[in-house]
Amino acid sequence: MPAMHQGLSERLICLHDEIKSDGDLTELSRVAVALYDERTDIIKTFIHSSDSESPLDHSSAKLASLPSLKELALTGGRRTINDLEAVAESGQEHAGRLVSCGYLSSYTVPMGSKGQFVGFLFLNSVNKGFFTPKVIQRLRPYAELIAQVVMRELDTVRMMHAAVKVIRQVSTVRDEETGAHLARMARYSRLIATRMADRHGLSDEFIEYLFQFTPLHDVGKISVPDHILFKPGKLSPEEFEVMKAHVVRGLEIIDMMAFDFGMHSLAYFTVLRNVIAYHHEALDGSGYPHGLRGDEIPLEARIAAVADVFDALTSERPYKTAWSNQRAYDLLLDLAGTKFDPDCVAALIDSRHDISEIQARFEQTVFD
Amino acid sequence: MPAMHQGLSERLICLHDEIKSDGDLTELSRVAVALYDERTDIIKTFIHSSDSESPLDHSSAKLASLPSLKELALTGGRRTINDLEAVAESGQEHAGRLVSCGYLSSYTVPMGSKGQFVGFLFLNSVNKGFFTPKVIQRLRPYAELIAQVVMRELDTVRMMHAAVKVIRQVSTVRDEETGAHLARMARYSRLIATRMADRHGLSDEFIEYLFQFTPLHDVGKISVPDHILFKPGKLSPEEFEVMKAHVVRGLEIIDMMAFDFGMHSLAYFTVLRNVIAYHHEALDGSGYPHGLRGDEIPLEARIAAVADVFDALTSERPYKTAWSNQRAYDLLLDLAGTKFDPDCVAALIDSRHDISEIQARFEQTVFD
Numbered sequence: 001m002p003a004m005h006q007g008l009s010e011r012l013i014c015l016h017d018e019i020k021s022d023g024d025l026t027e028l029s030r031v032a033v034a035l036y037d038e039r040t041d042i043i044k045t046f047i048h049s050s051d052s053e054s055p056l057d058h059s060s061a062k063l064a065s066l067p068s069l070k071e072l073a074l075t076g077g078r079r080t081i082n083d084l085e086a087v088a089e090s091g092q093e094h095a096g097r098l099v100s101c102g103y104l105s106s107y108t109v110p111m112g113s114k115g116q117f118v119g120f121l122f123l124n125s126v127n128k129g130f131f132t133p134k135v136i137q138r139l140r141p142y143a144e145l146i147a148q149v150v151m152r153e154l155d156t157v158r159m160m161h162a163a164v165k166v167i168r169q170v171s172t173v174r175d176e177e178t179g180a181h182l183a184r185m186a187r188y189s190r191l192i193a194t195r196m197a198d199r200h201g202l203s204d205e206f207i208e209y210l211f212q213f214t215p216l217h218d219v220g221k222i223s224v225p226d227h228i229l230f231k232p233g234k235l236s237p238e239e240f241e242v243m244k245a246h247v248v249r250g251l252e253i254i255d256m257m258a259f260d261f262g263m264h265s266l267a268y269f270t271v272l273r274n275v276i277a278y279h280h281e282a283l284d285g286s287g288y289p290h291g292l293r294g295d296e297i298p299l300e301a302r303i304a305a306v307a308d309v310f311d312a313l314t315s316e317r318p319y320k321t322a323w324s325n326q327r328a329y330d331l332l333l334d335l336a337g338t339k340f341d342p343d344c345v346a347a348l349i350d351s352r353h354d355i356s357e358i359q360a361r362f363e364q365t366v367f368d
Numbered sequence: 369m370p371a372m373h374q375g376l377s378e379r380l381i382c383l384h385d386e387i388k389s390d391g392d393l394t395e396l397s398r399v400a401v402a403l404y405d406e407r408t409d410i411i412k413t414f415i416h417s418s419d420s421e422s423p424l425d426h427s428s429a430k431l432a433s434l435p436s437l438k439e440l441a442l443t444g445g446r447r448t449i450n451d452l453e454a455v456a457e458s459g460q461e462h463a464g465r466l467v468s469c470g471y472l473s474s475y476t477v478p479m480g481s482k483g484q485f486v487g488f489l490f491l492n493s494v495n496k497g498f499f500t501p502k503v504i505q506r507l508r509p510y511a512e513l514i515a516q517v518v519m520r521e522l523d524t525v526r527m528m529h530a531a532v533k534v535i536r537q538v539s540t541v542r543d544e545e546t547g548a549h550l551a552r553m554a555r556y557s558r559l560i561a562t563r564m565a566d567r568h569g570l571s572d573e574f575i576e577y578l579f580q581f582t583p584l585h586d587v588g589k590i591s592v593p594d595h596i597l598f599k600p601g602k603l604s605p606e607e608f609e610v611m612k613a614h615v616v617r618g619l620e621i622i623d624m625m626a627f628d629f630g631m632h633s634l635a636y637f638t639v640l641r642n643v644i645a646y647h648h649e650a651l652d653g654s655g656y657p658h659g660l661r662g663d664e665i666p667l668e669a670r671i672a673a674v675a676d677v678f679d680a681l682t683s684e685r686p687y688k689t690a691w692s693n694q695r696a697y698d699l700l701l702d703l704a705g706t707k708f709d710p711d712c713v714a715a716l717i718d719s720r721h722d723i724s725e726i727q728a729r730f731e732q733t734v735f736d
Contacts, residue, residue: 022505137390141509148516155523159629163531166624256534261527 016049030124182215188307195347209268220250274298302341384417398492550583556675563715577636588618642666670709
């Protein structure tokens, strides 16, 4: 069998081509997948294959604010809109953006896995009235196929998280990385990346994987003994060497898993490796383990570093009280350009409204 | 979304019904999946949905002995046979069995995952000449969908193995359970179950999961300290209590993983739990941890116990030389009815030819 190492975006484009090769379906002009984050009720664009312009990059919304989609998520029903212009005229914003890019009809399928709603598949055509019963019948296996391909890929990431959780528990190392810290830090990273997306050309697919991978940044800490990990004062040079080793150990663990989990076939596996390897580097070269400088540090690691430190500052720890957000923003601004990427810091602070909401949502919950 | 807790067999039957609801495909009478064990070159029936009689339960063969299928596995090409009777008349045995059950045409699709060949999808019709180019075009998304559904389920099991492997390495416990032991023991279990299949009504799906799960039987041993695990002499009562605890610890680890790995949705999850929980029970109630008797011990655990002990006896260990197969068979026969299920012991001994082949194949390799 020929090897396949494509990202999901490329897979979706191939599947879209395959659908259009069916004589009755050549006018299917757009296939898009949005994913749902149950814990914040946010539905967010993920990947798409669009024949004409893409109308909806970097979009997200609370599912509760979209009653007709929420209904589909609850019931598993499908929605056919054969005249998007009429809907757009009634003031619906997303419909307006679709129409402005030439898409005139839409068919929406909720995706579920093991009884849980995970997102939507959106199909569009430039033809009004495209989604006839016959076309819908013909599309059915393709819609299921796309859902399976997407969910299988997401399974891989979910299972890595499960494995790391079990490893943490079995290794009996107490854990500073509480669930709430990881849940917040992943969402701060997503906020920062979304704000930087246009300027840095970040795809929604990249942003989603960054969100999913950042909670694994400290997996190597299971190799650091408690008396070093939780030492209140400054570490001795020897202790600091042990602490630094958690980065390398984290890479070893991830690489061990990578082959059997099929991670090497994930186009974004390097994002995970970079987050683990470089989240303690600093812009001026004073970080560890490599002392990289500036752009030598991959963007995903610069984002994770800001998200990680901001959450550590604003959290209570055994040895410190929680700082106010403002005090933490001020420190990050002081260190922007020397330790932290100024763009990442600015993107974080520009998201202050969303950050407060995340803090309220994940105050004391556990990331399980 | 409605919850789905079906086994793969039931999923396949639903998908088959869905295909037949397409007007051009109502005459598709059979859908079957066979899986490939790369390390022994064996291709084996797994699940099927058949409108008339099922012609091929519990079949297996070396892929090397099936040149036209081997070609498909290598190239990823598909095979259309629109007149199975002609092939059967030329003496091909499988074709003969299909024809005798009324299937007159066949279409075969190799399944691959991440560049690796994993098995075949076989489609049959009671109509001669059914697989026209139009029908094949229409079947394409369904064939891909079935392959994705099957491989996604197998991914789950594969990732549990990967997680356990990482846990073993991270836990730094030395490991008596060498890869070769686990590889042999899984295949002995498959041989025993296959021989017992007709009498005990075991499906190919059950046998495949037993094969995949048995290497996890001792996962709890990472909780047993080395000085007990590798003690050459008899264990003290206190040490024996610690040793026995590995069964309960194994269940804890598996249950911890189960939710996040989506294992609860595997219809055969109880097979895994039973193998872990009861593989040290004995027919006369002298086993541990529960002292169950006879049929109180689930069949999968009785099979795993015979496979496990036979391999321990015939392997070299730091404290013993390897016994001959005959000496091990004799001991198992002595203990059949008191410690071991006599049917399982008989099925093992009836497979002596295949056992020698497995021993030759997995003499010193590592299960990685």
